[in-house]
Amino acid sequence: MTGSSLAPMLDAGNQEERVRTQVGIIGAGPAGLLLSHLLHLGGVDSVVIEERSEDYVRQRVRAGVLENTTTDLLREVGLGERMDREGLVHGGISLRFDGADHRVDFEELVGRNVTVYGQQEVVKDLIAARNRDGGQLLFDVSDTAVHDIDTDRPRITFRDSAGQPRELLCDVIAGCDGFHGVSRKSVPHEAYDHAYPFAWLGILAKAAPTREELAYTYHERGFALYSMRSPEITRLYLQVAPDENLDEWPDDRVWAELHTRMAVDGESPVLEGPLLDKGITAMRSFVAAPMRHGRLFLAGDAAHIVPPTGAKGMNLAVADVRLLSQALTELLRRNDSRLVESYSDTALQRVWRAEAFSWSMTSMLHIRPGADAFQRQVQLAQLRYTAGSRAALTSIAENYVGLPW
């Protein structure tokens, strides 16, 4: 535990160490860490438990694009300094098809932009802020379970990094434990689930980006995405089969495929370099509704996931915990439960909008296995219409930069 300020109570009966906190948070991803920070600013204490090691959480390569709404919030709550120094502000993206680039100019269309700043950098900034403020983060826990969520004294039990049984007595539990976590199982919900017949193979390469903005590419061999992390690091993705075996993608095959799919006028913008990371990401849309049962609240990927095409996953996690922190602060500081009662409905409105946007970007840009010539022509017609229509481009721009809260 770092910066512990709550005195543990030892349960004489069963050797289980009990700690009392207002909000027990499961998961130290962006949702759990930001929730803990926002609650702290609101005068509410919390403990975060995480099953992975701190190193793992800090290094995990994931999202890269922060909506304008997200960067505004991070700045407002004192987390903007390094992001503003190191983040890359992008005023648009390109849609690439028919071998040419078609720019979506966010600044001209909606007067806003996005920032490319890796999720793990946000996570590092959050861990630093929690440590500075005496926050309690417990890594390497196991056997997490939630109890008594129908009462006003819910509990979390787990084993700490030394394997000792521990109990966290809470007023409220926040399930921020991602898609594969334990929290969602305790919330009776309707599950809306959609799997896609493709996945993304992603690489991180030590190679200077040769272009300034992201390019989403529709190609007859499959979708490809050109992205980046810094002036030295390129991030690239290829559409592959959902059950693709990474061993069948040696580096030279990955580069060859990237060059083919991303070429403009026969020239590839991709500069090769040593690979720092290579992995496959499944594509899925999922929503659990409602996002609350009793005193257990779900936030972020624990409640919903989107395919990465719209760059919405982490931004939605931020939007959830912004709402949840306000609701819990009202409940725990002023005994006002109105925002807690409306949390799930309010959060789900933004979630479904992001689901719709991510689904439409994914459908427009990927090749469905077995798609016939008719379907491909319809897709191309949609892309050509979009690129030539100010109304269609504005719709993409306002969704991509983040709709107002």
Ligand code: RFL
């Ligand atoms: P996380 O980040 O999965 O964190 C959940 C944490 O909970 C821990 N955990 C547990 N801890 C204790 N006990 C248990 N029983 C536990 N079970 C799980 C996990 O170890 C983990 O640390 O969820 P969170 O905080 O909700 O954040 C969500 C985001 O991580 C996710 O939506 C984004 O990464 C999605 N995403 C993108 N989002 C964007 O906004 N913009 C992007 O450009 C973007 N690109 C992406 C992405 C996700 C990707 N992958 C790999 C899924 C690109 C990719 C390739």
Ligand code: PHB
């Ligand atoms: C990334 O840089 O990892 C990234 C960017 C945009 C997306 C998805 C991922 O839509």
